[in-house]
Structures are given as C-alpha cells and as structure tokens.
Amino acid sequence: MTVTAPKGFRASGVTAGLKTSGNPDLALVVNDGPDHYAAAVFTSNRVEAAPVTWSRIVVGDGRVDAVVLNSGGANACTGPQGFADTHRTAELVADALGIASGDLAVCSTGLIGELLPVDKIESAVPQLVSAVTPDGGEDAARAIMTTDTVPKQAVVQRASWSVGGMAKGAGMLAPALATMLVVVTTDAVVDQSELDGVLRTATATTFDRIDSDGCQSTNDTVLLLASGASGVRPSQEDLIAAVTEVCGSLARQLIADAEGAHHEVAIEVRTAASESDALTVARAIARNNLFKCAIFGNDPNWGRIVAAVGTTDAVFEPQRLDVNVNGVQVCRGCGVGDDRSLVDLSEREVHVVVDLHAGDASATVWTNDLTHDYVHENSAYST
Amino acid sequence: MTVTAPKGFRASGVTAGLKTSGNPDLALVVNDGPDHYAAAVFTSNRVEAAPVTWSRIVVGDGRVDAVVLNSGGANACTGPQGFADTHRTAELVADALGIASGDLAVCSTGLIGELLPVDKIESAVPQLVSAVTPDGGEDAARAIMTTDTVPKQAVVQRASWSVGGMAKGAGMLAPALATMLVVVTTDAVVDQSELDGVLRTATATTFDRIDSDGCQSTNDTVLLLASGASGVRPSQEDLIAAVTEVCGSLARQLIADAEGAHHEVAIEVRTAASESDALTVARAIARNNLFKCAIFGNDPNWGRIVAAVGTTDAVFEPQRLDVNVNGVQVCRGCGVGDDRSLVDLSEREVHVVVDLHAGDASATVWTNDLTHDYVHENSAYST
Numbered sequence: 001m002t003v004t005a006p007k008g009f010r011a012s013g014v015t016a017g018l019k020t021s022g023n024p025d026l027a028l029v030v031n032d033g034p035d036h037y038a039a040a041v042f043t044s045n046r047v048e049a050a051p052v053t054w055s056r057i058v059v060g061d062g063r064v065d066a067v068v069l070n071s072g073g074a075n076a077c078t079g080p081q082g083f084a085d086t087h088r089t090a091e092l093v094a095d096a097l098g099i100a101s102g103d104l105a106v107c108s109t110g111l112i113g114e115l116l117p118v119d120k121i122e123s124a125v126p127q128l129v130s131a132v133t134p135d136g137g138e139d140a141a142r143a144i145m146t147t148d149t150v151p152k153q154a155v156v157q158r159a160s161w162s163v164g165g166m167a168k169g170a171g172m173l174a175p176a177l178a179t180m181l182v183v184v185t186t187d188a189v190v191d192q193s194e195l196d197g198v199l200r201t202a203t204a205t206t207f208d209r210i211d212s213d214g215c216q217s218t219n220d221t222v223l224l225l226a227s228g229a230s231g232v233r234p235s236q237e238d239l240i241a242a243v244t245e246v247c248g249s250l251a252r253q254l255i256a257d258a259e260g261a262h263h264e265v266a267i268e269v270r271t272a273a274s275e276s277d278a279l280t281v282a283r284a285i286a287r288n289n290l291f292k293c294a295i296f297g298n299d300p301n302w303g304r305i306v307a308a309v310g311t312t313d314a315v316f317e318p319q320r321l322d323v324n325v326n327g328v329q330v331c332r333g334c335g336v337g338d339d340r341s342l343v344d345l346s347e348r349e350v351h352v353v354v355d356l357h358a359g360d361a362s363a364t365v366w367t368n369d370l371t372h373d374y375v376h377e378n379s380a381y382s383t
Numbered sequence: 384m385t386v387t388a389p390k391g392f393r394a395s396g397v398t399a400g401l402k403t404s405g406n407p408d409l410a411l412v413v414n415d416g417p418d419h420y421a422a423a424v425f426t427s428n429r430v431e432a433a434p435v436t437w438s439r440i441v442v443g444d445g446r447v448d449a450v451v452l453n454s455g456g457a458n459a460c461t462g463p464q465g466f467a468d469t470h471r472t473a474e475l476v477a478d479a480l481g482i483a484s485g486d487l488a489v490c491s492t493g494l495i496g497e498l499l500p501v502d503k504i505e506s507a508v509p510q511l512v513s514a515v516t517p518d519g520g521e522d523a524a525r526a527i528m529t530t531d532t533v534p535k536q537a538v539v540q541r542a543s544w545s546v547g548g549m550a551k552g553a554g555m556l557a558p559a560l561a562t563m564l565v566v567v568t569t570d571a572v573v574d575q576s577e578l579d580g581v582l583r584t585a586t587a588t589t590f591d592r593i594d595s596d597g598c599q600s601t602n603d604t605v606l607l608l609a610s611g612a613s614g615v616r617p618s619q620e621d622l623i624a625a626v627t628e629v630c631g632s633l634a635r636q637l638i639a640d641a642e643g644a645h646h647e648v649a650i651e652v653r654t655a656a657s658e659s660d661a662l663t664v665a666r667a668i669a670r671n672n673l674f675k676c677a678i679f680g681n682d683p684n685w686g687r688i689v690a691a692v693g694t695t696d697a698v699f700e701p702q703r704l705d706v707n708v709n710g711v712q713v714c715r716g717c718g719v720g721d722d723r724s725l726v727d728l729s730e731r732e733v734h735v736v737v738d739l740h741a742g743d744a745s746a747t748v749w750t751n752d753l754t755h756d757y758v759h760e761n762s763a764y765s766t
Contacts, residue, residue, distance in 0.1 A: 047693030047701045077689055079718030112686025215673045216694045290598045290761050297762025303495025306460055310430030311599045318430045335462030372755050378673050379680025
C-alpha cells in the first residue's frame, strides 16, 4: 500500500514510451477530496526544471487536485519549449480529468537537456486517466522509477486516518533535496494553513539529511496532498509524526537503493556546539570521496574522516576529536585509538560517530560509499 | 634538472624503509646560501599534521637552511608522540648537517593516523646527509613520491638566475592546497620581506586552482627557498613570473598524474561578475561527481554542468547560461544547443567553458574525471 492507502486517492501508472526500456513511465495521483489541500518543497537549485517552475505556481494557492509524473526525461534546461511542454501536459491531463490545469502539478525525472516527446504523453493520457483506481498506488510508484531497482513506498496507519507515500530517486541525492520525486498523501483533516509547516518539519530531518553523492538536482519535488476523507482531525503533533515517519522511511529506501552503493553509512556527529555545526561536519564527511572509497574497500580509514572534519568551520578543538566506526573507537583525541583492524565493515550498514566535544547538539546524515558501480552507472547513463 | 638547478642547493634521496615497496622514501634539500630566506604556504585544514605544525614555526622567522621530506607516512593525527617524532627527525638531520634544528623544515606524506618509525629515519640519516649533491634534485623528487607514477619537476632558466621545483601529489588534490609537498628553489637575490608575497601570488593562480577530488589534506606544504647564490636581483615582477611558471608547471603535472584519472579537465568560467564568482562556479563543477563520471564515460552531459552551476550563489540569470565542451556549444541559453554527439572526448585533455553573462571576470580550475581506477586506488590504499 502506498499513496492510495489513505482514503480519497486514486492512482495509475502506464507506459507512454518515454523510456527506451518500454517500462512504465507515466503516473497519475488524483485527490478526490473532499479537501484538496497541498504543500510542496522543491529543489533549491537555481537551474530548475520546467515542471518545477510550473508546480510552484500550481501549489501557490495551496490547492492541488492531481499530480502527473513522468520518468524518461527531466524536461530541465529545455527553455520556453520545455515550459510549453509541461503546460501542454497539464492541460491534456486536466481536460481528461475534468479539472482546471492550474490545479494539476507536474513532475518529471530523467536526462537533463532533452525535450520531452509530448505527443507520446498525449497518446497515453486516455489510458492513464481511465486506469486510475484506489489500488493504483504501486503502479504509480513503478512508473516513476529511473535507475531505481525497486519502487519506494511507505504507509503509516493510525486508528482512523493514515499517511502514504511513494518516492523515486537513486542518484543526485543531496540536500536540499535529493534527486527525488515524492508524493505523500493523507486523509487526515487538516487546515490548509498548517500543511506547509507539517511538510517542512518532516523533510528537514528526513530528505534533507540524506546525501548520496553531493549532487543536487534540477527537478526535486516533494508534494503533500491532503484529502480530509477520513473525517478525522489529528493533532498537528500527531500529523507531523506520521508524515515524518513516512518521509523517513522513503528517505532510507532512497539511500538503500542509491546508484551502485554497497554500503549505507550513517554519520552521526555528537557533542557539537549547535545542530548546524553537527550537520556541517556530517555533510563534509558525507561528501568526501576518499572516505567514501575507503568504506567501499571495507577500510576504516579514519584519517580521511578527521581530514574532512578539519575542512569545516564548526566549533571544535582538533586535538579533541574522537571517531568511532561500527563500535570501535579508532581515533581518540585526534590520535591513534583502538586497533582499526577490529572494525567489521562487511555488513551493508555502517555507523560512524564523531564527537566534537564542543556542546550538546547532534545530527545524523545518511550517505553511501563510492563504488565501481556508481562510476559505471554514471559514466554510461545518458549514452 | 629540478630543485638543484638554481645555484646554492644540494639534494639527496634515499631508502629508509618507510615504504613497504622498498622504494626511496627520504629526501633532503639543503640551501648553502649565502642567503637562507624562505616562505611557505600550508594546508588550511584545521587538522594539520605534526610536520606542518613544526614547519610553520621554523618558517616563522623567514629562515630555512634545509628541508627533510619523507613519504611512507603522513605523521598526521599522531598526537604528542607524532610531534616529538617530527622534532626528533629535525634534530637528527640538523645535527648531521651541523645546523640548528630550528632552521630545518620537515614534510611528511602517506597514510594518516600511523606513527612514523623514527628509528628507520635515524638509521638512514647518515646516508641521506652524505648523499647530498648539486645533482641530487631528481633523487629527492623520486623519494617523495607516493601513488605518483612519475616524479614532478620544473625549472625556469633566466639569463643568470633560475627557479627550480619538485612536487609530489596524486590524490587529495583540492585547494587550498592539494595533497602535495612542493619545494621551490631560486638563486635569485631577493629581500626576505618580499618572498612571502612572491610565493602567495604564485600559488593563488596555480596550486590553488587545481582540484582533483575535492579532498583537502592535512599535510600540504609549499616551500620557497632563496639562496641568493646567483648574485643577480631580478625585479619582483620577473621573480613572480618565474616562480608562477614553475608552480604552474608542477600543478599541471600533479593533475596529469592524479590517481586513476583518464582525463584532465580545464573548467573555464567566463563573463562572471567577479573572479570570486568565476572560481566558485568552476569549483562547484570540478567537485560534481556526476559530471566527473560523465567525462570518464566520454559523455558531454552538459545538464550535469548547469545543475552544478545552479547550486552556487554566483551572480547569473539561469536562462542565460551557455556551456561549451571541447569547442561545441552544447548548451545555449540554458537550453539545448548544438548536437552533443559532435563533441569529441577521446583525448585526455578536456576544455569546458561556461559563460555566465554577468560581467567581465574569468577563472580556470583544473580537475580530473572520476574513474574506476580512482575508486580502486582509494578503496585499497591503506589496506
């Protein structure tokens, strides 16, 4: 169960022929209400794709009736024609649904710098719209996959309301955000005015804390749609908790399926002077290619970790740095600690803990190792 | 010819047994004067190795009589014992040379977080000191190699004075500085007070503009030693030009021999509002793993270039960005330009030109592609 787990939502996924593989590449999520509230977080990349520009406008009034998503092409860096193509896609789908195109969000993912074959989308719209069902969530989740090897879905079920979600993303994972398209749905009754805060609170500690390869995309979009169909109004606290749980699950699924990754690495920075410092240090480590190669080689090369810490402006005294890898205190006081050969890195999940000894704040960022497979996938992707 | 090309310098390189390979690993450069002026630029990494801490103090008074350099161990993150080991190394070599240890700089390179076997250095010092000759530059250049495949040397010969240099560095190449040890020598007569400015001017546009893998080391050191032995005093302008030429040659040699690289990539950012903006944009591209993988795959994936540009705060309007790869204008106005299949990336050297259309400033940063060989070397390096 996925985006269609909450009441009031239908979805579909079909093959429009945008992907050369012939796999499904066009998805639709429809909010049947009674509410049609929406909030969104978009990439902070200044080079934003046409569908991001379009969807920013659509979400501006807080109402979204449906979202159409395609894989097989990012429609980024495609100029005025690209925006016209997004607009046309929205009109085609909106007409078929009998809604206003200004209430239809559009998401695209795939190669940057190629125009979308909108004629193929046009041909597929009747099938896409006729296929929407309350069970279509998984079809939609499959249709947005690019180099993902598995669809990403999550559901949190409360007594009489729920939150569901789907995500795609396997490379260009970096805050904020990752190269991801995410749709989160809920049938909770919620005021339109509080939805944006709920989503931003949830993404701040989930999608914004994964960094697979340091590369920020042009298309990232996280949409939260609320139908109110359960008739139940949870407290804001409960809603935030449920949306955060769904976003957290999807974020971990993205890291677990990141392109070519052999390890998922949690970098926990503790005893920092501030949460901001802890994040700065964790991200510096997460983006250090030498560290990421060492993890691929099952090598607890903590020198590369402290060298990365040393490039930041966080508050710490270098000679007090401690580093623990999978439970072994390999670096103590910025010097040689316990025997590094005691560290077992054979499992997929790795935990790195860095103590700055500068305060009480902490933060965790998830990343991946840098592998032959990452290089292979990303040197061959567009050709 | 190398650091011993200028008059007044002798050098040597021997095998102390610090490297398991049995290759030379201990080098010495001696300045016989009559002047013993020196300037230095060190890593800005806050986690600095013991020899960096030591050499900062030595260079503090502007006088350096000799420099001893070892490969086979960085002596970084080795605590008080590491500093004592550097001190001991300096005393052993200074005693053998009959100079004060406070006038002897020390440089180390290799794995971080391991103590140096100073007993092996002690045993090798008599041989090291007795081997110094006016022809020993190449031996010294070979003894500082780590994963370098070739020694890096450069000489600029003027009418009656010269500048020579040697460098090592093959990974962790990032400003400022790269993982590099560099010794530059000159027999020009120069005031001690102007030497620091000469070196900083030269490094700012050479070593500070190469970024192989975004990783900044704990040991980077660039030393400039002036003997005055030519008896000729060039203008400051001429001296800066010659030192910059030597540093530029060494910097390009570092990029050409970077770990696992298949391409050397010049990223030229033009029509920027400021040189700082141009550098910011060039560095963002140089650190983008997806772009670096694409170059490895001979794929002119300009979407990854504009996506990297979009992450910066430089002044530009996204819709005006132009990108040229090896002479083909693949992106025009942030949209599809000429056919990307016209780009030939089969040669080792690649030129990327980005136009921001925001002013008259420009800057070029050199980087490498991200390859299977890079991942291989850096996942297996310390084990």
